[in-house]
Amino acid sequence: MENWKDLYAKRTMTAEEAVKRIKSGDRVALGHAVGEPCHLVEAMVNNAAAYRDVEILHMVSMGKSEYCKPEYKENFRHNSLFVGGTSRKAVESGQADYTPCFFFEAPKLFRTNLPLDVAMISVTPPDENGKCSLGVSVDYTYAAAKTAKLVIAQVNAMMPRTFGTSLDVADIDIFVPFDEPILVLPAPKIGEVEESIGRYCASLIQDGDTLQLGIGAIPDAVLRFLKDKKDLGIHSETFSDGVVDLAEAGVINNRKKPIHTGKFVSTMMMGTQRLYDFVNNNPDVELYPVDYSNHPNTIAKNDHMVSINSAIQVDLMGQVNAETIGTRQFSGIGGQVDYIRGAALAQHGRSIIAMPSTTKGTSKIVAWLDDGAVVTTSRCDVDYVVTEYGIAPLKGLTLRQRARNLIAVAHPEHRAALIQVFEERFGEKYE
Numbered sequence: 001m002e003n004w005k006d007l008y009a010k011r012t013m014t015a016e017e018a019v020k021r022i023k024s025g026d027r028v029a030l031g032h033a034v035g036e037p038c039h040l041v042e043a044m045v046n047n048a049a050a051y052r053d054v055e056i057l058h059m060v061s062m063g064k065s066e067y068c069k070p071e072y073k074e075n076f077r078h079n080s081l082f083v084g085g086t087s088r089k090a091v092e093s094g095q096a097d098y099t100p101c102f103f104f105e106a107p108k109l110f111r112t113n114l115p116l117d118v119a120m121i122s123v124t125p126p127d128e129n130g131k132c133s134l135g136v137s138v139d140y141t142y143a144a145a146k147t148a149k150l151v152i153a154q155v156n157a158m159m160p161r162t163f164g165t166s167l168d169v170a171d172i173d174i175f176v177p178f179d180e181p182i183l184v185l186p187a188p189k190i191g192e193v194e195e196s197i198g199r200y201c202a203s204l205i206q207d208g209d210t211l212q213l214g215i216g217a218i219p220d221a222v223l224r225f226l227k228d229k230k231d232l233g234i235h236s237e238t239f240s241d242g243v244v245d246l247a248e249a250g251v252i253n254n255r256k257k258p259i260h261t262g263k264f265v266s267t268m269m270m271g272t273q274r275l276y277d278f279v280n281n282n283p284d285v286e287l288y289p290v291d292y293s294n295h296p297n298t299i300a301k302n303d304h305m306v307s308i309n310s311a312i313q314v315d316l317m318g319q320v321n322a323e324t325i326g327t328r329q330f331s332g333i334g335g336q337v338d339y340i341r342g343a344a345l346a347q348h349g350r351s352i353i354a355m356p357s358t359t360k361g362t363s364k365i366v367a368w369l370d371d372g373a374v375v376t377t378s379r380c381d382v383d384y385v386v387t388e389y390g391i392a393p394l395k396g397l398t399l400r401q402r403a404r405n406l407i408a409v410a411h412p413e414h415r416a417a418l419i420q421v422f423e424e425r426f427g428e429k430y431e
Contacts, residue, residue: 004130035137082332107143299342
């Protein structure tokens with residue numbers, strides 16, 4: 001058997017040499033979010049003239065996404081599993097496509113409907129045993145590396161080394177050593193609205209709960225109001241800097257988790273360098289492939305699971321649209337349904353949709369979802385909707401009761417219109 005060091009040396013080349021192995025018509029998956037191998041992607045775009053109809057597949061991109069530019073429409077076509085800021089315009093114009101999928105099912109697509117020709121990923125340098133960490137992006141990246149015909153890895157010494165899942169040198173066909181800072185997600189601005197939402201959400205969290213928190217102002221605001229809680233745990237699709245504060249304060253210690261006891265469990269992460277320093281070589285942090293970490297059956301094993309997600313709209317029946325503005329695809333499903341279903345299956349599990357009551361003066365609690373809008377999460381799945389005006393319980397309530405509770409947490413300026421719809425629909429006065 002060949003020594004891993006010899007294999008590594010034999011398979012090492014420059015990015016310019018590596019991307020020449022990509023062929024026209026190939027489907028290429030990129031490492032996810034801040035795990036994107038930016039140096040490799042730049043080399044691929046620089047080599048665009050050599051390609052026709054190369055399909056670029058990923059969820060959210062935190063990089064430049066230059067392959068989405070109109071001048072490359074003959075060379076690349078982007079297939080997005082989660083529309084983000086850098087790919088939204090291309091999807092809207094028809095230059096790129098969107099494929100809906102639950103996050104936990106993305107690896108299954110690589111084995112079935114969307115087989116991969118190439119995976120371009122980021123890894124740490126091999127350890128003494130020839131193991132490369134996938135750092136901050138295990139999610140679908142692990143499955144991409146395991147199923148693609150050709151695996152090209154940017155070896156980045158600045159990538160945090162995380163525990164839980166790794167690749168062997170033998171799993172990778174081409175190594176491109178190139179160190180560069182990991183993409184960062186700046187800390188969000190938390191205003192009065194987010195603080196109010198955070199305070200209400202925190203009141204629904206009990207000592208010993210395991211949390212799924214996304215990223216952004218609302219999840220970070222929730223974390224601000226958990227300082228008096230005890231023995232909280234993390235089993236989340238991702239987490240950001242706010243978790244570090246509570247971990248260092250001993251509030252989050254994962255002691256009460258029935259699985260992965262004592263461990264922070266995630267599938268990816270995005271944040272600032274402070275977060276990356278916290279997870280680097282930290283044996284208490286474990287990242288797993290998304291078809292394990294986000295699988296509702298795995299999530300449900302955390303008896304006191306609390307999922308907190310956001311939405312674009314919630315209608316008076318409790319249907320949640322977290323993806324579209326009318327027919328415009330704004331984002332994607334991501335892991336919202338994975339965790340809401342997991343929380344529903346867990347003993348003592350709870351799911352929360354947390355959002356401001358308005359956006360740009362428009363109510364996010366609506367009588368009906370916009371024409372063409374999708375239902376991301378069904379009305380049967382959500383336990384609570386939280387805005388800056390309070391908590392609306394939904395689980396086990398009639399349509400009439402749900403509508404009353406949701407109107408009560410809508411922005412005061414929009415309640416009259418919602419009350420009119422309520423009274424017409426249910427034939428009774430709203431008091």
